[in-house]
Structure formats: C-alpha cells, structure tokens
Amino acid sequence: MSLSATKFVHPITTPPSTRSSDKPLFSTFFGSNHTKLRFNKPIVAAQRRSSSAASTSSPVVAVSDVVKEKKLKSTSNLLITKEEGLVLYEDMILGRFFEDMCAQMYYRGKMFGFVHLYNGQEAVSTGFIKFLKKEDYVVSTYRDHVHALSKGVPAREVMSELFGKATGCCRGQGGSMHMFSKQYNLLGGFAFIGEGIPVATGAAFSSKYRREVLKEPGADEVTLAFFGDGTCNNGQFYECLNMAALWKLPIVFVVENNLWAIGMSHLRATSDPQIWKKGPAFGMPGIHVDGMDVLKVREVAKEAIERARRGEGPTLVECETYRFRGHSLADPDELRDPAEKAHYAGRDPITALKKYLFDNKLASEQELKAIDKKIEELLDDAVEFADESPLPPRSQLLENVFADPKGFGIGPDGKYRCEDPKFTQGTAHV
Template identity: 85%
Template sequence: MACSATAQIIQPLSINSARSVDNSGACTKILSPSSFLGSTPRINKKLFAVNKSISSLARRPTIVFAVSSDVVKEKKLKSNSSLSNLLITKEEGLELYEDMYLGRAFEDMCAQMYYRGKMFGFVHLYNGQEAVSTGFIKLLKKEDCVVSTYRDHVHSLSKGVPAREVMSELFGKTTGCCRGQGGSMHMFSKEHNVLGGFAFIGEGIPVATGAAFTSKYKREVFKEDCDEVTLAFFGDGTCNNGQFFECLNMAALWKLPIVFVVENNLWAIGMSHVRATSDPQIWKKGPAFGMPGVHVDGMDVLKVREVAKEAIGRARRGEGPTLVECETYRFRGHSLADPDELRDPAEKAHYATRDPITALKKYIAENKLASEAELKAIDKKIDELVEDAVEFADRSPVPARNQLLENVFADPRGFGIGPDGKYRCEDPKFTEGTAQV
C-alpha cells in the first residue's frame, strides 16, 4: 500500500530494511497528521528507544559498492575479512608492498627520531593504516591532487614526495618540502600536488572541494583537456563537522571530480567512534546527498584498491563524487605524546593480527607473485632509503632567521627585513625613524 507524504509522517528507514511496515503492509505512522504547525502531535515513544544490545558490528549489515553513476549494488558483509582474491600482476603486487613497507618503516623511524629529540611538537603516525593510502594514491596520476590531515607523512610519500624532503620537514630543515616551515602536520608539495596536511580536523575538505571545482572549471569553462581527480582524506572524528556536510552537498550538486576518503580508525583521539555519532555507518551519509556511499575493509589493500578504482574512475569520467569509508586501525596512540591507555588491549591485539602489510605479503607468497628473496630485497632497499633520509635531514641546515617572515607578507622586504636579509629593527636608523622603507 502506498503512503501519502501529505497525509502522514513516515517512520525513518531502519538499518536492516528498506521500509518499515506494519502487519498489514501499510507504512507505520509516527505522528498523527495535524491541521496546522502549532498542534501537538502524539508521539510513539517506542520508536525513539535505542536498543543498546546492538553491537557496532551488527550495525554494519551491508557494504554498498558504487558500480556506476546510476547503479548501487549491495553486498552482504561477511564475517571473515581475509584478502579478497583479486587479480593483480607481479609488478602491481610489488609496487603495493614497497609503498606500504615504506610507509611503515618511515613512521617507525619517525618514532625513534622523535624520542631522540630530533623532532618537535606533535607527531601523528600512520602505522596500521597503510592499505588506505597505498590503495588509493598509487592509482593516481601526477596531476591529481591529495589533501591530507595532521597524519600526513605517508600520504605524501605515496604521492611521490621524496623521503628526504619529508624527513627534513619533520626535522625543521630548509631542505624539507616546506623549507622547514610546515613540520609534521603541514606537508605540502606543489610539484607533487599534495595540497597540504591540516592540523584542524575538517579544514582540508573545503580545500579539496575547491581543487576539484578548479578541475571541473578548467574542463567545462576553459575547454581544457583536464580529467584531474582530487582525494580528500580525513578521519571518523571529522564526520560530525559542518565542513564535511557542506562540501558533500556542493560536490554532489556540481558533480565535482572528488573522492571523500574516510579513514575510520574507530577512535577520535580517546573518543570511541560509536560513542560520538548517532549513526556510526559513515558511508550512509553519501546517498543522503545523492552520491554513492561505500564501506570497505581498510585493512585489506586489495579491497581498498578495488573500490578506489571505481570511485576514481567515476570522478575522472565526470560522473561525480563518491564517499568511501575505510574501516582501519592505528597501531600507535593518537600521537607520540599519547600513552594510548584508553583503548582495550584485546582490541589492539585483535587488529594487530590483521596487519595489512603481513596480509599482503602472505597473499603475494600464496599466489606465487614474488619470492621471499624479492620481498626481502625490497625491505633492504627501503630500510636504506629511510636511513639515508635521516642522515640527509640531520646534516641539512636549519632555516635562517630572515626566513621567519617568508610567506607571511606579500613583500617581506617592506615589512621588517632589509635588502641585506637582516631585520630592519636591527638598523639604528629604524628606531630613529630615519630608515628607508
């Protein structure tokens, strides 16, 4: 029986069904129809009760895969999460493994350097989440853009920023990708189209949306041959912020070539994701704005890669944005200053058994894509690369004092720094009021 939207207010869709119905097949009423807005409705309070026995896993009954701009295919979420049996070539498998191992080895070295006093401020490591960065970014072209968060080292490495430049930036040296002015949370590389790491959650999403708008504008207004795609990375804690919803709306409205990648590591610092949001299924927010929503096992690089191919392909074909929720887990605390005492040790132990690098290595071996010797050769190559990055950063010069006002004023020489590179305030004529400006 069809329901009239003007006659009654319908019960919200339940998680496990497409429509809530009573025994007769008619739609269930929540509120009695009123003749005017000021009337007092009769509320069925049972419909607002929360079943606290529902676990977070039970609240994720389906995965939604975007297969085209018009079709959304539902697949049941299986209890086992072993690597999917996807066809990849030997070259692809080794590329994925090398990039993931680079991310892990680099971050492990960052921890050592931080505790030795070589790095300052907050340093947020990416250990455990490598499948997300590798699965998405290794499918991009150089012209495509990446916008990251404060956990941005590995995104930069995956996009091609040299390890020397990333490590030097962490050391605060002039040879860093931001000349030592960005630090851990603000990686940027114009050459590699890494449009920044952002310390405040959510602030990178509008930047990514703007980059995607630029690509669309170049193609449709300037008639350029432009199929650039932008990836916006952010965490589960960001998905209750206003920028997230505003940008989903704009991206869907204008069919922007962007993929919103949620790295849901289940914890926003010390706040459990299921305690912080009314519906922990983030992917469902995509269809609410008219774009496909996807939930994928973020500990499985092959599954991530499968979803990323379709989402990036849709954006490149001009079919609009996709929201992808990658359920992953970080193996360290929120930052290196976090003792990580709030998470259940059993939970951490469970996810440690699902290490994405170990899983990929096992997949490569079982499918005879490469030998153990070949993988060990990659390990040795990357270990040497990371050691070289540390040595390079350590011997690089610190920024000169006259670099402080760079990128602050349009004309730094007119605001405190003289032609000789020295501060104008150090000139005796400056305090006398006779200095030439």
C-alpha cells in the same frame, strides 16, 4: 554500468551497533562475520520515494556492476599482477618503516611538536593514491607523512621537514602536520579538523572549471580528500558534500575511520556510526570497505577515481581501518582496550598482502626481503640527509606571511621593512 547516485541498492546487513561500554568496540565492525559487500538489485527513484518514512534502512551504493562484470569475464582469479603486488608492498613497507623511524627520531630529540603516525592504515593510502596520476591532487590531515610518500614526495624531503630543516618539502616551516608539495600536487596536511576538505573541494572545482569552461585539454585531474571519522560530524564536511554533489565535482572523499578520535570512541561520538550512509543522503555513492585489506581498497578506489575522471561526480568511501599506535607520539595510549588492539594487530594489512602474494606465488620471501632492505637503506639515507641539512635562515621567517610586502609596512627610509636586513635579523628598531 559505473557507480551512480541514481543506482541505489539496499544496504549490507549488519548487526545493530552498540555504544555500551561493556561490549567490545569492534563487535559491530570488521572481524565479525559481516565483512563482504552484498550486491542487490537496484531500486528506482519512485520506489525510494514510496518507501516507508519509518524505515531504518538507508540506501547505499555498492561497488559498480562494471567491477563485477570484469571479474566474470576475467580468465584469472588473481586480483593483481606480480608487478602490481610488488609496487603495493613496497609502498606500504615504505610507509610503515618510515613511521617507525620517525618514532625513533622523535624520542631521540630530532623532531619537535606533535607527530601523528600512520602505522596500521597503510592499505588506505597505498590503495587509493597508487591509482592517481601525478597531476591529480591529494589533500591530507595532520597524519600526512605516508600520504606524501605515496604521492611521490621523496623520503629525504619528508624526513627533513620533520627535522625542521631548510631541505624539507616546506623548507622546514611546515613540520609534521603540514606537508606540502607543489611539484607532486600534495595540497597540504591540515592540523585543524575538517580544514582540508574545503581546500580539496576547491581543487576539484578548479579542475572542472578548467575542463568545462576554459576548455583546457587534458584537464581531468581528480582530487582525493582524506580525513578521519572524527571529522564527519563537522560542518565543513556536510557543506562540501553538498557542493561536490551539486556541481558533480571530480573528488573522492576518503574517510579513514580508525574508530578513535584522539581518545573518543567513534561509537560514542556518532549517532549513526555508518559514515558511508551520508553519501547517498547528498545524492552521491556511499561505500564501506575493509580498510585493512589493500586489495579491497584498491578495487573501490579504482572505480571511484575513474568515475570522477569521467565527470560523473563525487564518491564517499568509508575505509574502516585502525591505527596501531596512540593518537600521537605524546599519547600513552592507555584508553583503548588491549584486546581491541590485539584484535586489529592480527589483521595487519602488510601481513595480509604478504600472505596473498605468497599464496598466489606472486612473490618469494627473498624478493620481499630485498624490498625491505632497499627501504631500510633509503630511510637511513633520509635520516642522514636530514640530520646534516641546514636549519632555515632567520630571513625566511617573514616569507609566505603576506602576499604583498606592503602589508607589512614601510620603514622611515621609504623601503619595505621586510627588506631591511636588520629587521630580518631581529635587530631593527621599529
């Protein structure tokens, strides 16, 4: 039995949330004793309708019974093979080292504007995206470098884009917050809160339409929509949950709840901080998972993605994670309690994966160090490539502004103004 919006179970028991300023922010989140999902017997729709309206317990869909059955039948207690473990480790190290290099380059003046780093959240990107096919779609946010890398966009292209160079994945016109790659079906990073969710919903609709209406063979693409906790109070979020559930679109809504929206605590900004509850409210599964554990994320991601690919509709997954740096590299990060930051630093997802690999004899220290060295060399090459790459030509400035050159106007000679070399050079008289 797979995840289904009709197979609700009672929610996991968690202590009542608090927004009091005299208590630690993380008191009701991971790091407490309530870190495991509980599987309870499903209740039927009639039981849900007859439940007391005054009840404060909202139903939640847990990880499917299929996952549990697979575990029971498995002859091994291992969650991953050695090969899978090394792939996960390499992808997470690539993300972490890349962001550390970005910080160096930013402070050396190689990058401009706002740069938002992903340190600490690698388990979410790796856990989800590594279950996708190349044809599947990813829609990101302004914290998008690592999503691009996990999807397969070469480090050279991502670094060059951050440098504003013509060899970047958007030819230097996107920058840090707008990574895009048609080749790898990365549909963009989006700077405005919630802006990417309708795009992701449209991509999922396109997949369903091509499969069910146009009858295109193999049109089973799944879309992942990544966004943060601060987005979950915005209108686009609710509108798209409704459309996705109504049309059973092949999409997974992935909430990267790092507990802070710039400098606003999630607990102060949301009446009910348990975002996963909003999934069942729209008739789709809602799951809460430890976003600092790549193996737990991976387990949920596998079932949600396969469910979408089977045509069973969307899933809302809340990954509780934490960013180790400030909101951006321009943020002095003085608002968060040092004890809170130390608490989550002790739950580093890369350290946790390394421990699992060592404890289960899936990798040696030498093997992981070899991966570290490989990634360091890759990033040195990416920086050198980006630094030596040319800046975009001035003529590129007017590209991708209008779908039809007529929209820009016709000059006195009857030709499109955008075709006038003097205009693109900034010397034409208009």
